[in-house]
Amino acid sequence: MNRIAFALPLACALTSAHAVARVPEDAIKAVDAYSEALMAADCPAVVRMSGVLSRHPEATESLCSTYAEWKQRGLVERLRAPTAFLSSGQDRLAVVPNSRITVTDDRPMINNGVYIVYSNDAGRSWKIVDIGCDHLADWVKGVYPAYDGRPAFGATVDRPTASR
Secondary structure, rough: OOOOOOOOOOOOOOOEEOOOOOOOHHHHHHHHHHHHHHHHHHHHHHHHHHHOOOHHHHHHHHHHHHHHHHOOOOOOOEEEEOEEEEOOOEEEEEEEEEEEEEEEOEEEEEEEEEEEEEEEOOOOEEEEEEEEEOOOHHHHHHHHOOOOOOOOOOOOOOOOOOOO
């Protein structure tokens, strides 16, 4: 089930890259599948789709343990509308904010994060980077070389907060 109803058009001016009006459906499907796998603690699927874990297998065991713990705590993730889509040569990149809700000490905890879904082969395949820190621009530059710092993505990452 696609949890992002529409990819919002975004007009951005970049000098070394250009924005396109619509996030490709395959990119949205990729981030949706990644989110579903993460909620199910399906670690092999997450690793296969990850733009980080496939390159750093030494982190897989601890992250898989974390995903299992999140599943045990009832993780529910909601994807929000993409805040940007960029295209330059063979490179494509979309920024998709997410919110994760788990229960800790009988209280719901909410954590806002960001997914970067990117392709280096003109959209034939997509990888996901799960951003849980404040270094979104650094990660974007790492997978999308044409990024020059603009646009600001309108997405934030924060620490978990308790709600009543």
